[in-house]
Amino acid sequence: MTAQAPLSRPQLRRLLRNARRALTKAEQRQAAQGLYRQLAQHPLFRRSRHIALYLPSDCEIDPRLLLREAHKRGKHAYLPVLSAWPRTKMVFQRIAPAEKLRPNRFRILEPHINPARQRTIWALDLILLPLVGFDEVGGRLGMGGGFYDRSLAYRARRNAWHKPVLLGLAHECQKVERLDQASWDVPLQGTVSDRRWYLAQ
Numbered sequence: 001m002t003a004q005a006p007l008s009r010p011q012l013r014r015l016l017r018n019a020r021r022a023l024t025k026a027e028q029r030q031a032a033q034g035l036y037r038q039l040a041q042h043p044l045f046r047r048s049r050h051i052a053l054y055l056p057s058d059c060e061i062d063p064r065l066l067l068r069e070a071h072k073r074g075k076h077a078y079l080p081v082l083s084a085w086p087r088t089k090m091v092f093q094r095i096a097p098a099e100k101l102r103p104n105r106f107r108i109l110e111p112h113i114n115p116a117r118q119r120t121i122w123a124l125d126l127i128l129l130p131l132v133g134f135d136e137v138g139g140r141l142g143m144g145g146g147f148y149d150r151s152l153a154y155r156a157r158r159n160a161w162h163k164p165v166l167l168g169l170a171h172e173c174q175k176v177e178r179l180d181q182a183s184w185d186v187p188l189q190g191t192v193s194d195r196r197w198y199l200a201q
Contacts, residue, residue: 013141016133019173020059031171032062034194040069044165048125052078052092057108060130061171071097078119081110090147093118121151124164131168138187138200139179140168152186165189
């Protein structure tokens with residue numbers, strides 16, 4: 001969608017969250033299947049061995065078909081886990097098929113904390129990130145908590161980095177013409193919707 005007038009980040013976030021909440025359950029299922037078709041056979045997904053995903057919340061596009069596909073192919077799949085302290089920290093922990101999960105303080109399901117199953121973020125091959133809004137040049141509007149930006153802040157301190165590849169996942173209705181990026185925002189290599197890829201140049 002394209003905003004007709006400049007909006008603040010909170011206003012844009014509210015507008016885009018309402019847009020994805022307006023999708024029916026059938027549209028959500030179709031979007032999840034479309035996302036799977038976009039990614040499952042793509043060389044980037046196929047060659048990645050350590051992949052971080054998320055479990056959907058607040059009508060985010062659902063990547064669980066990709067999670068199952070990763071396990072089916074013998075890949076290591078990871079979910080974000082919030083630390084009890086400091087409360088602003090997020091780590092990535094490997095998840096097994098059918099593993100029991102628990103809700104975190106935002107009521108999002110996550111594995112029980114187990115440091116032995118966690119992997120340093122720069123040792124991941126691919127991170128598939130949730131988002132509220134995106135543009136065609138790698139801009140991402142998140143929920144406002146800053147967990148991903150803080151976890152990926154190391155990238156700004158490195159002259160050269162190649163891993164992990166960062167791809168946002170979104171419904172097509174979450175696209176905006178251009179996002180104003182703050183200094184702490186970590187750009188994406190691209191965003192994949194249920195319909196197409198948007199690769200940043």
